[in-house]
Amino acid sequence: MAKRRSWGGGGRGALAAAGCLALLLTACSAPLPQPGVSSLPAPTGTAGTSPAPMALLPPTMGSSAPGPEYGKAAGKPESTPSAAASSGPGSSAAATAPPVMAYFVMVDDGGRHGVRFGCNDSLVGSAPVGGAGDARLKAAISALLDGEQQPGGLYNALGGSRLTFLSGSFDGTTVTVYLAGTLKPGGTCDLPRVEAQLTQTALAAVGAIRADIYINGQLLGDVLKLK
Numbered sequence: 381m382a383k384r385r386s387w388g389g390g391g392r393g394a395l396a397a398a399g400c401l402a403l404l405l406t407a408c409s410a411p412l413p414q415p416g417v418s419s420l421p422a423p424t425g426t427a428g429t430s431p432a433p434m435a436l437l438p439p440t441m442g443s444s445a446p447g448p449e450y451g452k453a454a455g456k457p458e459s460t461p462s463a464a465a466s467s468g469p470g471s472s473a474a475a476t477a478p479p480v481m482a483y484f485v486m487v488d489d490g491g492r493h494g495v496r497f498g499c500n501d502s503l504v505g506s507a508p509v510g511g512a513g514d515a516r517l518k519a520a521i522s523a524l525l526d527g528e529q530q531p532g533g534l535y536n537a538l539g540g541s542r543l544t545f546l547s548g549s550f551d552g553t554t555v556t557v558y559l560a561g562t563l564k565p566g567g568t569c570d571l572p573r574v575e576a577q578l579t580q581t582a583l584a585a586v587g588a589i590r591a592d593i594y595i596n597g598q599l600l601g602d603v604l605k606l607k
Contacts, residue, residue, distance in 0.1 A: 479507040480516050482523035483580045484534035485573050498572035503580060506530055517548040520585040521557060524577055537573035540564045543595065548582070555588035559595045563603060571604050 482505070486493050489502035497503055508523040527539040543561040550556075557578070565571055578600060582591040593600040 480520045480523075481505040481581065481584045482508050482520050483577050483584070484530050484536055485577065486533055487535050497576055499569035501569070501573065503576050504534060505580075505584065506534060517550070517555065517557070517582065517585040518545055520581050521545050521548070521559075521578070524581060525559075535573075537565060537570040537577060538563075540566055541574075550586040550588055553588065554590040554592060555582045555586050557582050557591070557593045559593065561595070563595055563607070565604075565607055571607060575600060575604060 483503050484506055485498075486502040486504050488500050489504075490496060490500050491502050494502035494504035506523075508519065522545055524536060524538045525541070525543045525545060527536065527541070529536055529539060541562060541564045543559045543563065546558040546560050548555065548557045563574070565574055578593050579591045582588065582593065595603050
């Protein structure tokens with residue numbers, strides 16, 4: 381007779397083997413823990429998003445310098461200019477004033493060395509010694525009235541006159557000069573020379589923009605018309 385194969389016992393063994401294989405495959409398919417990655421559950425909130433670490437956020441860009449209210453808000457006193465800063469060297473008017481200038485004539489110079497005027501002459505400034513502060517005007521005008529001729533070919537059209545400085549004043553715009561004596565120009569060309577020398581010298585002495593010059597109580601222009 382032919383032998384019958386029995387699958388009873390063998391079938392149970394095959395099922396057991398298949399079950400073990402399934403467990404092994406399940407264990408192998410589970411994700412392995414990665415180093416440095418937390419296995420904690422994600423925080424509750426919007427799915428798929430998480431706040432960036434503070435170290436990775438860009439810094440807030442504010443003003444590069446504190447505003448004027450910064451010192452007050454912080455309780456710091458506001459800085460004020462010190463009195464010493466305004467009293468440094470050169471703050472005195474006498475220390476910064478230019479030298480006293482008197483103006484003379486370079487005859488027939490044609491404006492090469494100064495301002496051209498009159499009979500093709502040049503008006504040139506010179507710096508006589510002395511005169512500061514309130515005495516600048518008197519020192520400058522007196523340099524013309526002394527009658528001395530200047531070196532370097534400078535001519536003084538007032539050299540033949542006998543004039544004396546009486547007084548002078550300055551109101552911030554106009555300088556006024558009072559002279560007394562005798563005006564003796566040396567010729568027709570000396571008339572604009574006298575006017576230019578006295579006027580420009582008075583203007584430069586005090587920084588005026590207009591000059592009124594009187595000789596014996598008469599305006600210089602009126603006196604010159606009589607010469």
